Every structure is written in structure tokens, then in C-alpha cells.
Amino acid sequence: MKQHVVQSGDTLNTIAKQYYVDVRRAKDIARANGIKNPNQIKVGWRLVLPNVSPPQTISATSPAKPKPQPASKHKTEGIRITESQLAEIMKTTAEMTQYCEAVNTCLQHYNINTPLRAAHFLAQIAHESGGFRYLEENLNYSANALKSMFGKYFKDDRLASDYARQPHKIANRVYANRMGNGNERSGDGWRYRGRGLIQLTGKTYYSQYADDRQVDVVQTPNLVASDPMLATDVAGWYWDSRALNQYADNDDMRAITKRINGGHHGLKDRQFYLNRAKNALGV
Incomplete structure (x- = not known):
């Protein structure tokens, strides 16, 4: 059975992506190696890579973890887009x-x-x-745009100018201490900025997903x-x-x-x- 030696910077997700081209296989790797906390793997660990069939993930024929749907007057005949x-x-x-x-x-x-x-x-x-x-969210705002869009966080010209055109700093300020994020210095605002076709924003929503x-x-x-x-x-x-x-x-x-x-x-x-x-x- 194939094995992987954990290197600096590895996570179960990146390992799963490397070997299976599917980050959802991370849970299979964790299960095969008795890893209870997938966020705590150590450099030098030799991980067994299970040769199991792909899990039921976001698949058109085998949806993962079905959830109750709101009642609808429509039948569930389905539709496919070309x-x-x-x-x-x-x-x-x-x-x-x-x-x-x-x-x-x-x-x-x-x-x-x-x-x-x-x-x-x-x-x-x-x-x-x-x-x-x-x-992903574009946070490359000018000083004027910051005052217009985020006036609550940029109440004067000096402060807006200090942050203008610096997406990292802007995200860390406007998303600090809300949506499950830490304070401005934590970096959570930038780390959990909006991403996706409908943007997932904030650590709380990343965690829920x-x-x-x-x-x-x-x-x-x-x-x-x-x-x-x-x-x-x-x-x-x-x-x-x-x-x-x-x-x-x-x-x-x-x-x-x-x-x-x-x-x-x-x-x-x-x-x-x-x-x-x-x-x-x-x-």
C-alpha cells in the first residue's frame, strides 16, 4: 500500500489533492491512520494512503450527505445544463x-x-x-471607496489613506471581530475573505460548510x-x-x-x- 511521509507545509487536504486529485479523500487518510484531529499532523509521520473507492462526494449520481429540502410543488425530475x-x-x-x-x-x-x-x-x-x-473577493479599494463602502471602519481621510489599495489590511480591518473571525491582528479577515461563486465569508461560515x-x-x-x-x-x-x-x-x-x-x-x-x-x- 502506498505511503506518504509528511513534509513541512503538508495538510491532509493537500496530500489528498496530490494523490487522489480530490481533497475530500482527506477523511479516508485520517481514518486509515487513526488520526482523530486532522489539523494536527507532524513532519516525518508516515501515512498509509488507502486504496479505497472514491467517497460519495458532490457527485451527480451519488450526492454526499443529503439534506432535507424545503417542500415544493414540483416533482424532483431533475435537470441538466449543457x-x-x-x-x-x-x-x-x-x-x-x-x-x-x-x-x-x-x-x-x-x-x-x-x-x-x-x-x-x-x-x-x-x-x-x-x-x-x-x-474571490476584490478588496483593492481606494481611500474614497473605503469611506463610501466601509465608512463605519474608515471615518476619516487619514485612516482611509493608510489602508487604501492594501487588500490584506482592508480585509483584516473590516471583517475583524465578527462572523467568527478574530481581531484585526489575527489575520482572519483576509484568511476567510469571500470566495466561491456565491462568496463564503467569515470563519463561522467556512466552519459550517x-x-x-x-x-x-x-x-x-x-x-x-x-x-x-x-x-x-x-x-x-x-x-x-x-x-x-x-x-x-x-x-x-x-x-x-x-x-x-x-x-x-x-x-x-x-x-x-x-x-x-x-x-x-x-x-
């Missing part, structure tokens, strides 16, 4: 092939199983990610922005956690946007994508 349909909706230079599989897996797992539900989901992730082009989906994004949060399957699944998880299918069934874009955005920012763009999605899916 690559050409996805490209028609997004109209972007992003690579569609890798996202097509991820989207279909997500639709299956989170019961986004009618053309109308899928149209609303696709419209929201299209707006939030700029058509799959942006998988990790617990629900058995993917250790707390220790390796960058995976959410680097793995298209994870980036998409995070969006589905958020959608499901807010029971947004019921609003999609009512064709209520404003209600969905409110629960994703906290307001109605970008409503015109979201409507633009919704119209495209409905047209592509024949709604």
Missing part, C-alpha cells in the same frame, strides 16, 4: 467545460431541479462571479477559489441553507437577491442574467 446553454447564459471568456460538470452536480445535490429554479440559481452565480471570472460537506476549508480556505467544484458547491450550499428554492418557485428574484446580497444591489444585472437563463432553458 455546456452550450451555460456559455449562452454567461457570455464570458471563462472555461465552461469544468464549470458545466460542477453546476450539474450542484443542481442535483441541492434539489435545484426545475428549469425555473436553475435559471434563478444561474442568474445569481453569474452576477456574483462576473460570469465565473471572479472566485466544512462540517456539512466534510471538506476542511478552515485549514485550506484557498481551495474554495481554486477548485471549480468547490467554488460551485459553496454557492449551492449557501442557496440551500437559505431555502432559496421556494423563492425561485415563485419567480421572486428580489427575495432571492435580498437573501444573498442583504439588499438589492445589482438587481438590473441579475435580471439581465435571469432573462438569458430563462431563454436558454426554455422557461
Whole structure:
């Protein structure tokens, strides 16, 4: 049986990615080696790499850890999006092939199983990610933008100027002491900044997702922005956690946007994508 000697910087997630191309295999490695705390492995440990079949992860035919879904008037007949349909909706230079599989897996797992539900989901992730082009939060703000958007944290010109165009510092200030993050010096604000097609933000939500989906994004949060399957699944998880299918069934874009955005920012763009999605899916 193949083994791996732990090197400096290794985590169970990176080892799983290296040998199985699937970070979700980390739990198999932990189980095979009797590791109770996957966050505490030591350099020099010789780990057995189990030759087991892939776990039931975010798969279109075998969804992992099914969750109760809100009651719906629709039957669960399911829907699949083709690559050409996805490209028609997004109209972007992003690579569609890798996202097509991820989207279909997500639709299956989170019961986004009618053309109308899928149209609303696709419209929201299209707006939030700029058509799959942006998988993590852009915090490169000018001083004026900081005062406009985060006036609570930047109340004068001097302070705003001190932080301007420094994304690390900005994130650590505006996300400090909330959403499960530590203080500004902890670095949690930057570490757990927004990532994914609907952005996962804050240590609390990274931890909740990790617990629900058995993917250790707390220790390796960058995976959410680097793995298209994870980036998409995070969006589905958020959608499901807010029971947004019921609003999609009512064709209520404003209600969905409110629960994703906290307001109605970008409503015109979201409507633009919704119209495209409905047209592509024949709604």
C-alpha cells in the first residue's frame, strides 16, 4: 500500500489533492491512520494512503450527505445544463467545460431541479462571479471607496489613506471581530475573505460548510477559489441553507437577491442574467 511521509507545509487536504486529485479523500487518510484531529499532523509521520473507492462526494449520481429540502410543488425530475446553454447564459471568456460538470452536480445535490429554479440559481452565480471570472473577493479599494463602502471602519481621510489599495489590511480591518473571525491582528479577515461563486465569508461560515460537506476549508480556505467544484458547491450550499428554492418557485428574484446580497444591489444585472437563463432553458 502506498505511503506518504509528511513534509513541512503538508495538510491532509493537500496530500489528498496530490494523490487522489480530490481533497475530500482527506477523511479516508485520517481514518486509515487513526488520526482523530486532522489539523494536527507532524513532519516525518508516515501515512498509509488507502486504496479505497472514491467517497460519495458532490457527485451527480451519488450526492454526499443529503439534506432535507424545503417542500415544493414540483416533482424532483431533475435537470441538466449543457455546456452550450451555460456559455449562452454567461457570455464570458471563462472555461465552461469544468464549470458545466460542477453546476450539474450542484443542481442535483441541492434539489435545484426545475428549469425555473436553475435559471434563478444561474442568474445569481453569474452576477456574483462576473460570469465565473471572479472566485474571490476584490478588496483593492481606494481611500474614497473605503469611506463610501466601509465608512463605519474608515471615518476619516487619514485612516482611509493608510489602508487604501492594501487588500490584506482592508480585509483584516473590516471583517475583524465578527462572523467568527478574530481581531484585526489575527489575520482572519483576509484568511476567510469571500470566495466561491456565491462568496463564503467569515470563519463561522467556512466552519459550517466544512462540517456539512466534510471538506476542511478552515485549514485550506484557498481551495474554495481554486477548485471549480468547490467554488460551485459553496454557492449551492449557501442557496440551500437559505431555502432559496421556494423563492425561485415563485419567480421572486428580489427575495432571492435580498437573501444573498442583504439588499438589492445589482438587481438590473441579475435580471439581465435571469432573462438569458430563462431563454436558454426554455422557461
